Amino acid sequence: MxxxxxxxxxxxxxxxxxxxxxxxxxxxxxxxxEDPPPPAPAMHSVKYTVFAEQPTKVDIYYRDLDPPTWADYSHNPYVYSPKVEVHVGPDEQWNLDVWLKNPDEWAMVTATSGPGQATPNIHCVLAVDGVVVKTHQGPKGALCSIRHW
Missing domain, CATH: 1.20.5 (Single alpha-helices involved in coiled-coils or other helix-helix interfaces)
Incomplete structure (x- = not known):
């Protein structure tokens, strides 16, 4: 048993x-x-550069991360566009390197000198993955962006 x-x-x-x-x-x-996770989207190196032909203080807005959706960005763009105040000149550049998933939509830097009579002739340069894709200059400000909206 x-x-x-x-x-x-x-x-x-x-x-x-x-x-x-x-x-x-x-x-x-x-x-x-478990199925392996999908590959992460490729990140792109984005470099912003701002300088002026005359020494001046500028306000710079730039994009350092991709908003999750257009609606998120549209609801509050300043959450996704930090601002810095810096002095620039012919020998004094502002440079920032960031990583973006979709620089064609979100890469952007703009600089303005504000009110006043001075025209420091501000320049911006936008490079993606080491290639300059946009430059601009203006007497009191410049905008570099490759977005299509």
Missing amino acids: RQRRVRRVAGLALVSATASALTAVGPAGSAAA
């Missing part, structure tokens, strides 16, 4: 182990592993 009981317990253990093993095996005998 004891021998039958041992066999029965051993048999139940075998059935349980088999069921566990089958649970871990998917269709057609393949291991049921």
Whole structure:
């Protein structure tokens, strides 16, 4: 009697182990592993440069991250466009390197000298992955962007 009981317990253990093993095996005998996550979108190196032909203080707005959606950006663009106040000149550039998923939509830098009579002739340069894609200059401000909206 004891021998039958041992066999029965051993048999139940075998059935349980088999069921566990089958649970871990998917269709057609393949291991049921989670699908790998999709690859992360490629990030692009974006470099912003601002300078002026005459020393001056400028307000610079730039984009340093991709908004999740157009609606998020539209609702509050300044969340996605930080501002800095800096002095620039012919020998004094402002440079910033950022990483963006979609620079064609979101890469942007703008600089203005504000009110007053001075015209320091401000320049901006926008490079993506080491290639200059936009330059601009103006007497009191400049905008570099490659967005199409």
